[in-house]
Amino acid sequence: MVVHQSNIRHLLNCPKAFQLSLESEITRSREMADGLILEQLVFGSKGNDIEELLSNGKKPTKAQLERLARFERFADAIRKRLKFGGYPFMKIGTEYKGLILEGEMDFFGVLNGEQVIADLKFTKSIDRIWMTKTRKADFLQAVAYNYIAKKSELIKGYIPFVYILVQNDTSETPLIKLVRVVVTDADAKWFESILDDIILFETYGEFPAEPNEYKCAKCPFIAHCAEGKSVTKEPITIEFGGLE
Numbered sequence: 001m002v003v004h005q006s007n008i009r010h011l012l013n014c015p016k017a018f019q020l021s022l023e024s025e026i027t028r029s030r031e032m033a034d035g036l037i038l039e040q041l042v043f044g045s046k047g048n049d050i051e052e053l054l055s056n057g058k059k060p061t062k063a064q065l066e067r068l069a070r071f072e073r074f075a076d077a078i079r080k081r082l083k084f085g086g087y088p089f090m091k092i093g094t095e096y097k098g099l100i101l102e103g104e105m106d107f108f109g110v111l112n113g114e115q116v117i118a119d120l121k122f123t124k125s126i127d128r129i130w131m132t133k134t135r136k137a138d139f140l141q142a143v144a145y146n147y148i149a150k151k152s153e154l155i156k157g158y159i160p161f162v163y164i165l166v167q168n169d170t171s172e173t174p175l176i177k178l179v180r181v182v183v184t185d186a187d188a189k190w191f192e193s194i195l196d197d198i199i200l201f202e203t204y205g206e207f208p209a210e211p212n213e214y215k216c217a218k219c220p221f222i223a224h225c226a227e228g229k230s231v232t233k234e235p236i237t238i239e240f241g242g243l244e
């Protein structure tokens with residue numbers, strides 16, 4: 001089985017979501033398309049056509065061209081602010097007990113004087129979306145890419161994984177925040193235990209659904225999942241007095 005960290009992330013929510021992620025394509029949202037544009041403006045082309053991402057291959061409108069001009073301005077500001085030299089969009093892979101692990105790092109090299117793996121995230125709100133993240137699933141790239149890079153002997157020891165967060169708003173200069181995630185041997189062991197779970201479910205022949213109304217409401221695969229649909233059909237009752 002070939003797995004990517006983006007699949008493994010789903011396993012931490014629900015085994016069935018992991019399985020569905022292997023089978024289904026997620027439609028590209030505006031936010032994902034904007035992210036792909038900015039990554040390429042900052043690090044260099046990785047083969048995705050910018051016009052295709054901006055305007056679905058149609059002649060761009062004035063508003064779309066202004067959007068692109070803003071992204072170009074942001075990319076210049078990011079390159080001025082962060083000093084980096086290394087390899088963009090590097091594909092890496094390794095094997096664990098028959099599982100093939102694959103990934104692509106946005107950037108591998110030196111950032112502000114430090115050897116890192118980095119990922120650029122273009123997000124609507126750094127504060128709302130990123131400062132509230134506390135789950136291992138939210139930062140899985142940090143351990144997954146370190147694990148693959150070390151096992152494939154690209155690195156000798158674990159290196160910081162840096163999220164370069166850029167706020168996608170109409171500011172003159174972009175709001176940039178770096179989040180460094182540090183991983184240890186114990187985290188690599190934890191990651192292997194997740195890989196062991198995948199192997200176990202695969203041997204068992206089923207990736208069971210673990211529905212829960214909060215998880216399922218956010219699950220990108222709910223359209224393909226009977227258990228998820230049935231759990232979200234139930235109304236939720238809230239006791240007003242119990243609210244904060």
Ligand code: SF4
Nearest residue numbers: 014017216219225228
């Ligand atoms: S909708 Fe719910 S049960 Fe179904 S895959 Fe997603 S998280 Fe799992």
Ligand SMILES: [Mn+2]
Nearest residue numbers: 106119120121
């Ligand atoms: Mn990225």
